[in-house]
Amino acid sequence: MNDESTKERILLTAGPIFAKNGFQATTVREISEAADVNLASINYYFGDKQRLYVEVIKAARDNQSGQMSFSAIPSEAPPNMLLEKFVAILLRKLGVGIEPDWQMQLLVREFLHPGEACQEIVEAYFRPYFEMLLKIIDRLANVPLTSAVRLQLGFSLIGQCLHYRLAGPIIHMFVEKVEWEENFGTEELARHIAQFTIGGIAAVVSRAEPTVNRN
Amino acid sequence: MNDESTKERILLTAGPIFAKNGFQATTVREISEAADVNLASINYYFGDKQRLYVEVIKAARDNQSGQMSFSAIPSEAPPNMLLEKFVAILLRKLGVGIEPDWQMQLLVREFLHPGEACQEIVEAYFRPYFEMLLKIIDRLANVPLTSAVRLQLGFSLIGQCLHYRLAGPIIHMFVEKVEWEENFGTEELARHIAQFTIGGIAAVVSRAEPTVNRN
DNA sequence: ATTGCAGTTAAACAGTTGTTTAATAGACTG
DNA sequence: CAGTCTATTAAACAACTGTTTAACTGCAAT
Numbered sequence: 001m002n003d004e005s006t007k008e009r010i011l012l013t014a015g016p017i018f019a020k021n022g023f024q025a026t027t028v029r030e031i032s033e034a035a036d037v038n039l040a041s042i043n044y045y046f047g048d049k050q051r052l053y054v055e056v057i058k059a060a061r062d063n064q065s066g067q068m069s070f071s072a073i074p075s076e077a078p079p080n081m082l083l084e085k086f087v088a089i090l091l092r093k094l095g096v097g098i099e100p101d102w103q104m105q106l107l108v109r110e111f112l113h114p115g116e117a118c119q120e121i122v123e124a125y126f127r128p129y130f131e132m133l134l135k136i137i138d139r140l141a142n143v144p145l146t147s148a149v150r151l152q153l154g155f156s157l158i159g160q161c162l163h164y165r166l167a168g169p170i171i172h173m174f175v176e177k178v179e180w181e182e183n184f185g186t187e188e189l190a191r192h193i194a195q196f197t198i199g200g201i202a203a204v205v206s207r208a209e210p211t212v213n214r215n
Numbered sequence: 216m217n218d219e220s221t222k223e224r225i226l227l228t229a230g231p232i233f234a235k236n237g238f239q240a241t242t243v244r245e246i247s248e249a250a251d252v253n254l255a256s257i258n259y260y261f262g263d264k265q266r267l268y269v270e271v272i273k274a275a276r277d278n279q280s281g282q283m284s285f286s287a288i289p290s291e292a293p294p295n296m297l298l299e300k301f302v303a304i305l306l307r308k309l310g311v312g313i314e315p316d317w318q319m320q321l322l323v324r325e326f327l328h329p330g331e332a333c334q335e336i337v338e339a340y341f342r343p344y345f346e347m348l349l350k351i352i353d354r355l356a357n358v359p360l361t362s363a364v365r366l367q368l369g370f371s372l373i374g375q376c377l378h379y380r381l382a383g384p385i386i387h388m389f390v391e392k393v394e395w396e397e398n399f400g401t402e403e404l405a406r407h408i409a410q411f412t413i414g415g416i417a418a419v420v421s422r423a424e425p426t427v428n429r430n
Numbered sequence: 431a432t433t434g435c436a437g438t439t440a441a442a443c444a445g446t447t448g449t450t451t452a453a454t455a456g457a458c459t460g
Numbered sequence: 461c462a463g464t465c466t467a468t469t470a471a472a473c474a475a476c477t478g479t480t481t482a483a484c485t486g487c488a489a490t
Contacts, residue, residue, distance in 0.1 A: 006467080022239075024239050025239050027446080028449090029447075029448090038468060039448090039449090040449085040451090040468080040469065040470085041467085041468070041469085042448090042449095043449060043450075044467075044468080045467095048448075049447095049448065111385055112327070112381055112382070114384050114385065118385070119388065122385060122388050122389075127389070130389065146398075147391075148390075148397070149398075149407075151390060151394075152398070152404070152407045152411075155375070155378055155379070155386060156375050156378075156407070156408065159374045159375040159376070159377065159379070159382075160370070160371050160374040160375060162374065162377075162381070162382070163371075163377055166377070167326060167373075167374075169329050169333075170326055170333070170337060170341070171370060174337075174342075175363075175366060179362060179363050182363070183361075183363035183364075183367070184367075192364075192371070192419065195415075195419050196367075196368070196371050196415035196418060196419050199414040199415040199416070199419065200410075200411035200412065200414045200415040201411075201414070202414050203410050203411060203413055203414020203415070203417070204407065204410050204414065206414075207410050221438085242477065242478085243477075243479090244476085244477075244478090252438090253438060253440080254439090254440090254478090254479090255438080255439065255440085255479085255480080255481090257478090258479060258480075259436095259437075259438080263478075263479075264478065264479090
């Protein structure tokens with residue numbers, strides 16, 4: 001049994017547990033038992049619990065970087081369709097309506113309570129996809145936007161998607177069961193969010209560009 | 216020193232601490248020290264830590280119910296203005312751009328990780344204001360909407376506002392300092408979100424009501 | 431004066447937690 | 461073969477955590 005196997009096994013086991021429990025509520029005993037390694041191995045390989053966590057975060061980031069691929073979307077497609085596809089993929093990755101993989105769950109946790117690895121994650125992972133979204137927004141707007149407006153449009157869309165991920169149980173309380181099943185699947189939500197956002201962009205653009213008279 | 220004073224003091228002291236740390240990371244020793252009461256008092260008055268937490272949540276709810284008042288908004292005002300005012304107030308209550316009071320901070324924590332008091336909070340606190348938002352949306356839409364569409368429109372607005380609250384530090388990483396100061400104050404965000412949402416509503420309505428030809 | 435109750439308290443308790451220690455075994459090198 | 465290094469391990473350690481216990485005080489009622 002070589003060192004890569006034990007160390008690797010700890011990493012792979014710790015990920016889902018940290019994702020489920022968060023850092024504070026996860027014990028090194030739970031991890032060691034689940035990984036079937038001795039308790040002291042964690043300190044041997046990682047130094048302490050916090051450093052294990054940081055390594056797990058980095059592993060989650062590295063694992064996700066190659067997977068949240070939007071290459072399935074043809075870039076010559078109309079921007080409306082681009083946006084809807086982007087939203088659908090984002091909702092799925094966030095785990096709306098399905099169980100998210102632990103990497104994304106962990107990244108969302110880190111996102112909400114930024115720790116020492118956060119800056120890195122943002123640059124390596126979130127920014128490329130946010131830039132992609134901003135490009136879609138540029139095409140939808142069809143006029144030059146100030147940086148601030150452009151960012152705010154991006155955040156407006158991300159906020160809608162995140163809401164379904166973060167407040168899922170609460171949202172569930174406001175929606176009847178039948179209604180939920182018919183109207184709140186991932187595709188339906190993606191359609192709604194995309195439509196809403198397209199309208200939102202048009203409204204903000206028409207306000208931001210006084211020389212364009214749309215009425 | 217009567218019992219109301221000690222019990223009350225524990226409650227008032229525990230609130231901000233639970234809000235800052237969350238339930239798991241808050242120790243009864245921290246609370247008892249901060250409240251300057253004996254450790255055993257917490258068990259004496261509340262039975263255990265979990266029950267103290269539930270009482271604190273209820274106190275936060277009761278404290279907020281009377282305070283998130285939208286009565287400053289004249290109900291005969293145009294719906295556009297109603298919406299913008301609603302958003303501005305909501306952002307402020309969520310603590311966007313300012314330090315939230317501990318009650319709202321605690322309620323948001325509960326919102327993200329629903330516990331045993333959650334159903335009650337939703338009914339007592341969130342639903343009334345959500346219903347108010349839905350009425351504003353009705354007026355903006357100006358046609359009858361299905362329940363699902365109506366709810367989704369409401370969630371789209373709430374999601375945008377919550378995003379600024381929950382992901383504030385991450386958002387801050389995407390925005391230049393100057394830009395942040397000029398364009399991301401509460402009033403600016405409220406204007407953006409309101410405009411975006413008005414446009415979004417119009418777009419969704421025009422899709423949801425095929426007999427309305429807007430082009 | 432005695433008893434009962436409520437409130438307060440320090441200490442003790444039992445369990446939990448992350449970390450450290452020291453021993454052991456295996457592999458490799460000179 | 462001896463020494464060194466790495467990996468593994470059980471036990472111990474020290475601190476922390478929520479809870480319980482028993483003693484004490486003050487007050488009110490009899």
